[in-house]
Every structure is written in structure tokens, then in C-alpha cells.
Amino acid sequence: MAPEGANGFRTADSAVLKREGMFDHAVLNLHYDLDAGEELFNSLGFQIAPRGYHSLGSMNHLIMFDTNYLELIGLDPSNPNPRKELLDWPVGLNGLVYGSDDVDVTQARLRSQQLPVLEPKTFSRPVTVDGVETEARFRTVHMDPGFFPASRLYFCEHLTPDLVWHDAFMQHPNTAISLKRLMVAADDPVCSLTVSLGPSEQGPARATASTLAEPELISAQSSNSRLSMVIAFAWKERSHVLLE
Secondary structure (H helix, E strand, O other), X not given: OOOOOOOOEOOOOOOEOOOOOOEEEEEEEOOOOHHHHHHHHHXXXXXXXXXXXXXXXXXXXXXXXXXXXXXXXXXOOOOXXXXXXXXXXXXXXXXXXXXXXXXXXXXXXXXXXXXXXXXXXXXXXXXXXXXXXXXXXXXXEEEOOOOOOOOEEEEEEEOOHHHOOOHHHOOOOOOEEEEEEEEEEEXXXXXXXXXXXXXXXXXOOOOXXXXXXXXXXXXXXXXXXXXXXXXXXXXXXXXXXXXX
């Protein structure tokens, strides 16, 4: 695990510090090609966390960094009822996820700002760490899909952060240390995204040198705006745009 405070969590007892408004992770939706995604990122020198199987019916691999991560998510071909919210979106970067200290509080805050927020979800996935199998647990609350057409936008409360930010998953042969930059091209980049990120009493979403605070929005004349996303990683010795 990272030192106390580096990723917003305590290491000794996994007690949650403040992560509301911190960028948590980006999601790369691969539909039925999760194997190919795992192979690609392995070939690029990333340490890939073992495959997880969500109680929601999806599968994933995580690429973990100090304060954020990239989630490769896919659908199980053997599942006759694929996760609709993934199947309805095209393959590619389509998820922006921010931290929540308490999903119920986050939902209430968003509703108080007259923002279109959905009902919270609770889910889990088995995870094996140091030979011991246990369960990683999460709560999320999503914005209505029409609120931010470039991406699924939601907030995640980590109930077991020590099972996500674990040293075994964070040492990358290519020396990558963070998601550094995320740019979204949309027909109308002016939206209420920023106001939804952090509680008003704490000011705007926090930004530090190692934390991607919010996506950069630019104008683009395209009917496929939700596909127009570019992500960059930070290495210990260099930075590089890798995925678009």
C-alpha cells in the first residue's frame, strides 16, 4: 500500500480519509475482448491485477497506481444476461469515476444541486491477496446517462480499499505511476460536470501533482462525442499519451 494519505486511505486499518472529489479511476469497456485487453496492457509493461468477477455480472482487470487506476472491464460470454449498462456503450474509454466518502451523502448532495442522480448500487467481487481469498466491496452512485454524454459518470465508495490498492498490483515494469491526463472532446464542452465533483463546503475538486482532478473538456463537432476520449499515463521518468 502507499503511505498514509497518499491515495486517500489509511494503511493500518483501511479507514477512509477524504476522497470525495478525487479522481478514482477511468474505465475501458472491452465487451467480450477482455482477454485481448489484458494481453495488450501486459505487452506494454503494466502489472495487471488478477481477473475479478463482479456480482453485477461483469469481469475486470485493474491497473493500479498510487492515487487512481485504470479498469479494464468486460462481459462474460457464458453469462446469458450480460450487463446492459456495458453492452449499451461502445467499446472504448467510457467511464469516469470519482471518489465518494459516503455514497448516500454524495447522492443527497447531488440531488440538492438538482442534478440527475440515480439510486446507489452495492456490489462485490472475490479477490485473492497473498494466497487468501476474500471479497472486495463497493458502493456506487451514477449520474443519469444523459447528463454527461461523453461517458458514464459516477462516484465510488471503496469499502475495502486495502484489497484494491495493494503493493502486489502497483509495481509496473514500465515504471508507470499514475493516470496523468484525461481529455474529452464533446460537441458542447460546457456542462455541470465540475459542480458535481466535490461538496461545496470543501471548494472545487482537489488537485495534486499525483491526482488527476478532472477531465479537460474541449469542443469537437462530432455526433460520436462519447467516444472522443484520450488518456495519458505518467511514468517515473517520462509522460506519454497511450490510449485514445
